[in-house]
Amino acid sequence: MPDRDTAVLDDPVAAALCGPHAHLARRHGRAASYHPDIASISTLTANRDAGVWDDLAELLGADAFALLFHCPALPPSHWVSEFAMGGYQLIHTGPRPPRPRRAADLVELGPADVPEMLALVERTRPGPFHTRTIELGTYLGVRENGALVAMAGERLKPPGWTEISAVCTAPEARGRGHAATLITTLVHLITARGEHPFLHVAADNPALGLYQRLGFEIRTEVTFRGFRTP
């Protein structure tokens, strides 16, 4: 496996929007964001002075939601803070996991599956997921009796890395290894491209233990911050 350049993970949103996801970026001055139907995640290329927050406000428009993964300085006081949530960024450092036994049961999800994916996200709350989020990468699902009961996919793509995201299983289908199979299959897909898998998790989410058992280890603590533009 090629050497890992972990520096791009310090601000993976900026690295993705300047790199493999440049075609999906909206920019204004020193602010950048995805289209809101794809991801509500934004970044500031230099956030030490208040002017960068004006750039972000103009980019997103009034009373819009901004999610930041990397935010060393806070916005001016007329911005509304919606939440600040502690979490971790993990990178896959384990050996390439054995090929999942049940990979044949997995289906690749596409635009026709989005309504079911949104319904599963609504029930399980794995994190932000929107009508066009699947444009960010490959999304895989597990169907039981035709119904989508689990899914996971690819989100941020800083150069050399792919983030695994939207990992969720319907409550009635948990404990059957669906999440482990989905994550392991995505790790296979990502590493087969010569990239490295990483992911983010809230500090109090029990999924952290599952990720660690699957070969991920904590690289750094992060604070996810949600703001509303003035």
Ligand SMILES: CC(C)(COP(=O)(O)OP(=O)(O)OC[C@H]1O[C@@H](n2cnc3c(N)ncnc32)[C@H](O)[C@@H]1OP(=O)(O)O)[C@@H](O)C(=O)NCCC(=O)NCCS
């Ligand atoms: C985290 C989540 C995706 C796990 O899904 P899952 O398909 O149940 O996961 P798996 O079956 O692969 O593994 C779950 C672990 O819990 C154990 N488990 C056993 N019974 C369980 C049950 N009824 N419910 C949940 N987990 C159970 C499994 O044995 C496994 O532990 P192990 O790795 O030590 O074997 C699921 O709980 C979920 O959707 N949570 C809400 C959304 C979320 O927070 N996603 C993560 C965002 S970062």
